[in-house]
Amino acid sequence: MTDLSASGWTPDRAAELPPGTAPGRVSRVDRGLLSVLTAAGDARVHPAAALYDADPGGPAVGDWVAIRGELAVAVLPRRSAFVRTVAGRTSAAQVVAANLDVVLVVDALIGETRLRRVERYLAVAWSSGATPVVVLTKADLCDDVPAAVELVAEDALGVRVLAVSAVTGEGLDDVRALLGPGRTAAMVGPSGVGKSSLANALAGRTLVATREIRDDGRGRHTTTARELHVLPGGGLLVDTPGMRELGLYDDxxxxxxxxxxxxxxxxxxxxxxxxxxxxxxxxxxxxxxxxxxxxxxxxxxxxxxxxxxxxxxxxxxxxxxxxxxxxxxxxxxxxxxxxx
Known part of the structure; x- marks a missing residue:
């Protein structure tokens, strides 16, 4: 048996559970199956068809679901959610991650400054109900980190901006401080900015495979699915695939x-x-x-x-x-x- 408070469960949620069900937190969504964290340990359950009737429909990583046997029968109300419009010509919403305390908007401290991209991610992050924080990776490859951080901070109003390096460990403690026991963060950002390397550095082990850095200093992001990871300090981290486009949804x-x-x-x-x-x-x-x-x-x-x-x-x-x-x-x- 495990203490679900370490997975972000709070006692007030008990009233949201249908009779005869137990809570589980979705750590990964695969076709026809949900990986969930439960009081009995990790489990795989099938989502009931009714879970896809809501808009935006379907369970997402970070959701709390009500489990009866091997079936998830309900998604409990979300306290926060990072939501974007599904890529392509559509108005449908996609929940990237739910029940977050922090949204880590990740970009790299190499190449040209990408202020407009950071601003777009912050616009969605502010609507999520979680606290946005900008994390600028690859500080070991930047010639003037303070100047680069200041440039982003001038536009990221009311948002903390952190510079980190997965190679030297610079700034990692500042990120860990955001993720106390039971607190959940999601990393969002484009491919190649170092989200997987950051996740591995925070965990102290390989959570996500990474590839060699290209000639221009950018990595190749290899995350193919959103997944919730439990960190050594008790925090929870959602790693997400790189987003080629981030469409606003009623934002x-x-x-x-x-x-x-x-x-x-x-x-x-x-x-x-x-x-x-x-x-x-x-x-x-x-x-x-x-x-x-x-x-x-x-x-x-x-x-x-x-x-x-x-x-x-x-x-x-x-x-x-x-x-x-x-x-x-x-x-x-x-x-x-x-x-x-």
Whole structure:
């Protein structure tokens, strides 16, 4: 028997369990099977078909599920979740990881600065309900770590920025301090930024296979599935595959938080419908002119705002279409069976 508090279980969740079930935390999702952490140890259970009816549907890594026998019959309410739009031309949501305390937005301290990419991940992370932290890897390959960290910190408002090296161990204790017993973090970021190497360094053993670094200093990410790992100090870490694209999912609130400085300036504009171009009394334009705001950051803010708005419209349209289809099916059934 194991203490489930080490897996993040809290006593108040007991009321959420259906009668006759036991809790388990999803550590990996495979086709037709869930790997779960239970009081009796690791187990493999089948998800009930009803688990995929919800939107966003299906159990995700980090979820707590109610288990009856060898079947997971319910997903307990999520306290937090990192959610993105499924890659491709779709408005469907995908839960990357659930019930997180911390979201580690991982990027590398080599190559050109990728501020816009970090900002996009932070916008989604702020909406997750967890605390975002930026982790900049490969500090041993960077000539001026303090300057690189400061550059990112200027845009990552209200977010702690840590520089780490899986090779020298620099900064690893700062990351471990975020992951006390029962606390869960998810690492998110593109391929090759060192997420797998960081996971292995935090665990003190090989959790995830890595490949040799390429000529440009970037690694080749080999994680193929999201998985929850238990660390020696009692924390839990979700390693995720690199994301080729991170689509916002109904994320206007996260965009506003990630770009709080721009949003505050926009609120000071003379006109409420200011487009921040040539309108008189535009506080955003004035901040760009006097050097208080990077124009590239303003452009990124407008781009993510527009993307979040389009996604919201797509989600609403899908919901309306589903409701219209339900009503049509209902009336069609009445016509087919008028006396029932």
């Amino acid at each position: 206007t609130e996260g965009v506003g938080t990630a770009y709080a400085d721009v949003a505050l300036l926009a609120a000071e504009c003379r006109f409420r419908d200011c487009r921040h171009r040539t309108e008189p009394g535009c506080a955003v334009a004035a901040a760009i002119v006097d050097g208080r705001l990077d124009p590239a950051r303003m452009v990124a803010w407008r781009k993510l705002q527009a993307e979040a708005h389009r996604q919201l419209l797509r989600v609403d349209a899908r919901a309306r279409a589903a409701e219209h289809a339900r009503v049509r099916a209902f009336h069609r059934s009445l016509r087919d069976q008028p006396h029932r």
